[in-house]
Amino acid sequence: MRRILIIAIPVITLVLFVLIMHSGNFLKRPMGKDDDIPGTIDGIIEAVRNDSWDEADSRLKGLENAWKKVLFRVQFGSERDEINQLTKNIARLKGAVTAKDKSGALMELNEAYMHWDELGN
């Protein structure tokens, strides 16, 4: 029994560490109603295309809240640069939506989607 424990404990520990390091890709997926980042980004893209800036602004607030929730989960398995880039995208998007800049907003949204995709990979 003791011998089994001596082997099992380090193996289980290493497996746990590997899971933590790969957790980013899994934990970034939506788990509730208000942490669906790709869905929210798609919604904002639709709103921007239709020039519905109020709706875009409302969804953007949702995106910020969703990102706060997801960030806490993915930070252990993701690169800092990807996280920072996505945060910057959201900040610049706020400006674009305020300025009603369609091209700027769409650029930021597509880039944000790319960074979200890279998160945890």
Add this chain to the structure above:
Amino acid sequence: MNEGLVVVVRAIISFFTLLIFAKILGKEQISQLTFFDYILGITIGSIASEATVDLSSRAWPHFVGLLSWAVLAYLMQYISLKWRYAAKIIEGEPVIVIMNGKIMDNVLRQMKFRASDILELLRNQGIFDMNEVDYAILEPNGSLSVLKKPEYLPLIRKDMNIKAKPTGISTELIYDGKLIEQNLRQMNKDKKWLINQLKKFGIRDVSEAFLVTLNDAGSLYVDKYNDEIKKVKDIGDYKGPY
């Protein structure tokens, strides 16, 4: 991103991963490491530190780096154990640099050692006169093993035909106030005997003793928590702040 928290989590991961790999590799004492073992240790430590604080990349590639180095080190160990020829190439072998009191200068040249290096290593062993040396062997870890000439070897009991009673090794019976029953049984003693012995030292209970050891010759060492030493001698040579 809470960078502090992420660093703490990555530090825990690196620390325990390194601990597990080091246990598996089962390294010898520091003094027995070869130059390559030393480099290996530094490299693996460097990877572990990068894994902890380099937040610009994920922990996973660093973990893979650690794992790769550990696996390769283990492989080298295994090959060295099973294949003598490979062991000679990988770890090197001891070479005689002084034989019958004479320096093997061609060997020194091959090992890229100077005479001054050998003299330094001899002085580190307290040998200041080359005439005392019979053999000197340069080990793979860079240390020098010396055999002095018989007339310079220390006198031992056997030379005087004095019989010595074997003492065996000391076994701890009490450690930090706690009785180690397994060791007591091993020495064929019981708690009653131990308490009787401790009474001679003014100890009534096991918890009053800091360390108690017994060897095969029956020599009992007792150290109490209360040493009754009023003032510990200060051996410092400078007054200092405290």
